[in-house]
Amino acid sequence: MKYEIGDIIWAAKFEDKEQNLVDHHFFVVVNDDGELIPAEYFGFVISSNLSKSKECSKYKYNEPLKKDNTNNLDYDSIVKCDQLFKIPKKTISYKLGSVNVEDMIRFLKAYDEYLKTK
Numbered sequence: 001m002k003y004e005i006g007d008i009i010w011a012a013k014f015e016d017k018e019q020n021l022v023d024h025h026f027f028v029v030v031n032d033d034g035e036l037i038p039a040e041y042f043g044f045v046i047s048s049n050l051s052k053s054k055e056c057s058k059y060k061y062n063e064p065l066k067k068d069n070t071n072n073l074d075y076d077s078i079v080k081c082d083q084l085f086k087i088p089k090k091t092i093s094y095k096l097g098s099v100n101v102e103d104m105i106r107f108l109k110a111y112d113e114y115l116k117t118k
Helices: 101-116
Strands: 007-011 025-032 040-047 062-065 077-088 092-098
Touching: 007 040, 007 077, 025 077, 025 101, 062 101, 077 101
Parallel strands: none
Antiparallel strands: 007 025, 007 092, 025 040, 040 077, 062 077
């Protein structure tokens, strides 16, 4: 199954580029690195820890994401837009839902703002 930009997927354990263990998370797919048969996906972590939202914490690139019938989240959440993960295809278990175009643009804009600080 090919996942599209904006899909919310569940990924099992994998190591990120710094060799840190990423332990089972939902991600918003940002892009894939293949044309016809993607081997890897790129995405932002989704967290239900609202105490780390940009409105009430030092993490100003954590964008809110309200649960709805399209994304199928159980809780209002945040999308951590300051770290892009390379997600191995073999670790993806399933697609939960997707985000709307406006949310996806907002996440990418937050990531772009983050990159300008580097």
